[in-house]
Each structure stands twice: as C-alpha cells, then as structure tokens.
Amino acid sequence: MSYQVIARKYRPKRFADITAQEHITRTIQNSLRLGRVGHGYIFSGLRGVGKTTAARVFAKAVNCSRMIGDPDYLKEITEPCNECESCRDFEEGTSLNISEFDAASNNSVDDIRLLRDNVRYGPQKGRYRVYIIDEVHMLSTAAFNAFLKTLEEPPAHAIFIFATTELHKIPATISSRCQQFNFKRIPLEEIEGQLHSICEAEQIKVDNDALQLIGRKAQGSMRDAQSILDQVIAFAIEQEDDRTIHYEKVAELLNYIDDEQFFEVTDAAAENDPKKMLDVARFVIENGYDEQDFLEKLIEHLRNFLVVYNLRSTRLIERPEQVKERYQRDASRFDSSIIMQMTDLLLQAQKELKFQFEYQFRFELVLLKLIGIVHPVGSLSSTEGEGETPEKKKPLIKN
Ligand SMILES: Nc1ncnc2c1ncn2[C@@H]1O[C@H](COP(=O)(O)OP(=O)(O)OP(=O)(O)O)[C@@H](O)[C@H]1O
Numbered sequence: 001m002s003y004q005v006i007a008r009k010y011r012p013k014r015f016a017d018i019t020a021q022e023h024i025t026r027t028i029q030n031s032l033r034l035g036r037v038g039h040g041y042i043f044s045g046l047r048g049v050g051k052t053t054a055a056r057v058f059a060k061a062v063n064c065s066r067m068i069g070d071p072d073y074l075k076e077i078t079e080p081c082n083e084c085e086s087c088r089d090f091e092e093g094t095s096l097n098i099s100e101f102d103a104a105s106n107n108s109v110d111d112i113r114l115l116r117d118n119v120r121y122g123p124q125k126g127r128y129r130v131y132i133i134d135e136v137h138m139l140s141t142a143a144f145n146a147f148l149k150t151l152e153e154p155p156a157h158a159i160f161i162f163a164t165t166e167l168h169k170i171p172a173t174i175s176s177r178c179q180q181f182n183f184k185r186i187p188l189e190e191i192e193g194q195l196h197s198i199c200e201a202e203q204i205k206v207d208n209d210a211l212q213l214i215g216r217k218a219q220g221s222m223r224d225a226q227s228i229l230d231q232v233i234a235f236a237i238e239q240e241d242d243r244t245i246h247y248e249k250v251a252e253l254l255n256y257i258d259d260e261q262f263f264e265v266t267d268a269a270a271e272n273d274p275k276k277m278l279d280v281a282r283f284v285i286e287n288g289y290d291e292q293d294f295l296e297k298l299i300e301h302l303r304n305f306l307v308v309y310n311l312r313s314t315r316l317i318e319r320p321e322q323v324k325e326r327y328q329r330d331a332s333r334f335d336s337s338i339i340m341q342m343t344d345l346l347l348q349a350q351k352e353l354k355f356q357f358e359y360q361f362r363f364e365l366v367l368l369k370l371i372g373i374v375h376p377v378g379s380l381s382s383t384e385g386e387g388e389t390p391e392k393k394k395p396l397i398k399n
C-alpha cells in the first residue's frame with residue numbers, strides 16, 4: 001500500500017470532524033436543514049485550518065442522496081452519509097459536481113471566462129455543482145469584474161466558495177454578494193487532541209510534551225501540525241517494533257531551543273551575572289541557532305512573565321506544568337515594569353539587528369544590556385539576590 005501523508009489521510013469527512021470551526025459548520029448545517037443554501041460563500045482564515053475541507057464536506061452534503069431523499073435524516077443528522085453513490089464519488093475524487101479552481105495560477109480574465117462558461121451547465125447527477133475558488137485574492141481586478149455578473153445572477157445549481165488567506169484583498173463588490181465565514185486559528189489543546197487521536201490510530205506512543213511542542217510549532221494551523229508529525233514519525237521511529245516518540249527527539253528535529261536557555265537569560269539578568277549571559281550567547285551562536293529567532297522566543301519568554309503578573313495565573317502559558325511552575329516562582333525576582341523594559345529593548349533590537357553587520361557581537365551586546373535594565377549602572381537595586389558579595393553588585397563590564 002502506498003504511503004499517504006497524514007494531512008490527507010485524516011481529512012475530515014463530516015462536519016462533526018472539523019475541529020474548532022463549529023461556528024461555521026453549525027451555520028451551514030442549519031441552512032441545509034432549512035433548505036436555505038446560498039450561492040456565494042467566502043471562507044477566510046489562516047493556512048490549514050479547514051477551509052478546503054469544509055468546502056468539500058459542504059459540496060458532498062448538498063448532493064448526498066440520503067440528505068436529499070430522507071427528511072428525518074436531513075433534520076436529525078445533517079451530515080453527508082458517505083455511503084450513497086454521490087458521496088462515494090466525492091470520496092474517490094470522481095464526482096463531477098465539484099470543481100476546484102486555483103486562482104493563484106489561473107488569474108486572468110480568460111481563465112474566468114472559461115470558468116463562467118462552464119458554470120452554465122448543470123449537474124448530471126445530484127443537485128448542485130460547487131465551485132471552490134482557492135486563493136481568490138490572487139485574481140486580477142479585471143478577472144473579478146468578469147465574475148461579478150455570474151455572482152449577481154448565478155444559475156440555480158451553482159454554489160461558489162471563495163477561499164482565501166487574505167480577506168482584505170477581496171473587493172467589496174464580491175464580498176458583499178457572499179456569506180462570509182472566518183475560520184479560526186485552531187487552539188493548541190485542540191491541535192494536541194487531534195494529533196493524539198492520529199497517533200492512537202497509527203499505534204504510536206508519544207509523550208504529551210512532545211505533542212505540545214509540535215502543536216506550538218504549528219501556530220494554529222492543523223495542516224502544519226500534521227505535516228510536522230509526519231516528519232517527526234520519519235525521524236523518531238527507527239524500528240517498527242518500537243513505535244515511540246519522545247520529547248527529546250522532537251526537540252532535536254525541530255531544532256528547538258530548550259526553555260532552560262531562556263531562563264538562563266532571566267537568571268543572568270536577575271543575578272547580575274554577565275558571564276552567564278555570555279554563555280547563553282555563545283550557546284546560541286555555536287549551535288547555529290538563528291539569533292533573530294532566539295530573540296523572538298526570548299520575547300515570548302518575557303511575555304509569559306507578564307501573563308503571571310497580569311492574570312496571577314499560568315493558565316495562558318503554553319508550556320509543560322513544571323515550566324509553568326518555574327514562571328510562577330521566578331516572577332517574584334522582577335516586577336512587571338522591568339520585564340516591560342526588557343521586552344521593549346528586545347523588540348527594538350530585533351528591528352535593528354536586521355540591518356547590522358557584526359551580528360554576533362551585537363547579539364551579545366543586546367543580551368548584556370538586559371542586565372543593565374535590572375541593575376542600572378550606579379544604583380543598588382533592591383531586586384538583587386541576597387548574600388551576594390559587594391564585588392558582584394558592581395556595574396558590569398570593567399575589563
Ligand atoms: N479544522 C480542522 N479539523 C480537522 N482537521 C483539519 C482542520 N483544518 C485542517 N485540517 C487538516 O489539515 C488538512 C488541510 O486542511 P485544509 O485543506 O482544509 O486547509 P485550508 O484551510 O484550505 O488551507 P489553505 O489555506 O492552505 O488552502 C486537512 O486535510 C486536515 O487533515
């Protein structure tokens with residue numbers, strides 16, 4: 001059997017399996033029940049959050065024989081049956097009632113005219129022909145205009161679904177003729193949950209922390225999460241009889257900088273310890289990590305402290321439990337205005353570093369400046385650790 005990537009193998013076949021987009025699937029199912037299906041829809045949102053998937057389930061549902069012929073089923077279940085001939089044609093990719101059109105590569109007026117001519121023909125079987133127009137924001141203005149009339153007076157059998165990651169690029173003339181659905185970024189727990197079920201189905205054992213790491217890397221996109229999982233499986237599973245994935249392997253593959261390094265930075269700042277700070281800088285440079293990326297993550301690390309100060313809880317920190325506890329503990333070493341100043345410095349540095357030579361030297365300098373924020377030159381800050389020698393309390397860099 002040929003190998004199928006996870007994202008395709010686990011593409012939802014029913015509305016109920018589409019995670020985190022209930023606000024959309026519920027509305028569509030209601031309109032199906034009421035027989036009030038529109039002709040134009042815009043599905044917008046981040047890559048890999050279910051736009052094409054929802055469009056395909058929708059197309060399958062409006063043509064499903066069971067949905068059309070069995071009013072009780074329609075009312076109570078409102079899902080494509082996945083068993084009738086039409087549903088099977090959809091699943092096998094042979095249905096003529098769905099056309100997917102990639103507007104990124106077919107964006108001229110001529111392409112749209114072809115599509116427009118095609119739209120005139122009704123379905124041979126089933127009820128509707130559904131046109132999914134992907135990346136619709138890539139159409140030229142002329143192409144959009146060529147489409148307006150069709151959208152204004154669509155044939156009764158046609159449904160257009162415009163999918164886009166950039167809603168603001170769609171002209172109002174088009175969007176005002178459509179129902180708009182904004183797909184959400186998928187919350188981390190739901191991505192973790194989905195990855196967990198997939199691993200179970202694939203008979204793979206995996207640490208929760210490893211799944212969390214993959215989920216975080218995906219930043220709200222389910223497809224990204226699934227692609228990373230594919231990669232992780234290929235990397236971490238060496239023998240068929242030991243299908244286990246450990247956190248360390250995932251961290252290694254994703255070139256993940258462990259939280260420890262970021263705590264070292266805040267420790268060094270709290271303890272007025274430039275040597276410790278320079279050790280972190282050396283670690284980053286020697287291991288070939290990207291300095292910009294490190295700063296980005298360091299900002300997120302500081303943001304986690306701000307969460308503790310502002311919410312008095314670690315609920316919104318996306319980290320394993322023991323790391324959350326450490327945030328809680330370490331928060332008392334600073335106050336929120338210090339953390340804000342550190343964040344400002346890093347945001348500024350991030351902008352400036354892009355245009356600089358002597359990158360590594362400047363990177364070290366930025367980290368050292370963090371110490372200066374906690375321990376301003378000439379002051380004896382009250383946040384300094386107890387029992388330190390007076391020697392150590394002196395402002396840094398003498399040599
Ligand atoms: N909400 C979701 N619930 C479950 N699986 C999902 C969801 N969103 C995406 N996926 C998974 O990711 C894959 C890709 O999703 P889909 O093609 O629907 O993304 P998309 O929003 O159309 O992205 P793009 O903007 O890149 O076209 C699906 O095959 C499915 O496995």
Ligand SMILES: [Mg+2]
Pocket residue numbers: 051052053134163
């Ligand atoms: Mg898509």
Ligand SMILES: [Zn+2]
Pocket residue numbers: 063064065066067080081082083084085086087088
């Ligand atoms: Zn069916």
